[in-house]
Amino acid sequence: MKKMWAFAIAVAWILSGCSDKSDSEASAVDAAPKMDGKVVIYNWTEYIPEDVLQAFTKETGIQVEYATYESNEAMYSKLKLLDGKGYDLAVPSTFYVEKMRKEGLIQPIKKELLSNYANLDPSLLNKPYDPDNSYSVPYLWGSTSIAVNGDEVDASQITKWADLWKPEYAGKLMVMDDVRDNFYVGLRVAGFENNSTNEDEIRAAYEKLKALWPSIKMINSDSPKSPLIKGEVSIGAIWNGEAYMAQEELPNLTYIYPEEGAVLWVDSFVIPKGAANVENAHKFIDFMLRAESGKAAIEELGYAAPNIPAIALLDEKLRNNKIVFPDKADIDRGSFHQDLGDTVLVYEKYWQMLKAGQ
Helix, strand or coil: CCCCCCCHHHHHHHHCCCCCCCHHHHHHHHHCCCCCCEEEEEEECCCCCHHHHHHHHHHHCCEEEEEEECCHHHHHHHHHHCCCECCCEECCEHHHHHHHHHCCCEECCCHHHCCCHHHECHHHCCCCCCHHHCCCEEEEEEEEEEEEECCCCCHHHCCCHHHHHCHHHCCCEEECCCHHHHHHHHHHHCCCCCCCCCHHHHHHHHHHHHHHHHHEEEECCCCCHHHHHHCCCCEEEEEHHHHHHHHCCCCCEEEECCCCCCEEEEEEEEEECECCCHHHHHHHHHHHCCHHHHHHHHHHHCCECCEHHHHHCCCHHHHCCCCCCCCHHHHHHCEECCCCHHHHHHHHHHHHHHHCCC
16 A cells, blocks of 8 residues: 655756756756646655655646645544545555445546556456546556565464464564455454444444454554564565565565455545646556556555556566465455445444543
């Protein structure tokens, strides 16, 4: 699931207009693109490679303004408060695409403006959360599962979510600040399916999580790889891309797809209903649908892009990396969250009770 760098310094230098520029400085200014408006993006932290953003601005002259969030709930609440204004693009997960579509918070995608739409994998299109992808364009997909620092814990002893309840892991655990992901774990360990609307089952999941809570050392959704890398925790519920990046510094890190199934998700570009730069938003989406952009995102972030030409550009080792590309059995055991309407308030009630230690 993501934080980008702004271009304010470079733009300020280009526009500074110093009269005593050297020839090389003047050439640099002449070579800079003519600014052609902007696109305001609201996205997960560390979720688009910086060089891809720079390439987009260099080619189009469109400035990128970038703000970040740590959860779907935070993104949704902000856009709801602003009535869909203030941002040109957001990147919600599947069930929030469905929720925002139903509530009229996002506007239709103009596919005729997307010359690279055919690059998308048909198997990840036309899903129930957005039939015919009328309101969303898939960007990245992945999983939430278990990462283990093998230098601290024997990863072979962890094969399912229920193993996190073992007393030897007390004080070594991390979870992310995500209502539905945590309750997915609670529901599955309690023997129920994801997306339950039965309050008795949700309460049973809460009781399971309540028993786990004293063992949890921290909650982190901003950069969940960091506590693992720093040795602050040994086991974490984490996005697969964060595990992929953490493995660069922790070669003995293992990403485990549990027997009860991992959380699966697709994050998609959507255009809020009050977007001020709709044409530029489509230009940005189309740029991200290029094979080269998809390849850069996969290589840097460790998430899978539903972009067939992009995957063809990857080296064989990365294409076969199970952290990034789970096999069919892992996918079949996993589950996507669905929009549960008002039942989400029940989940939220118990989530707040958990965090308050009640």
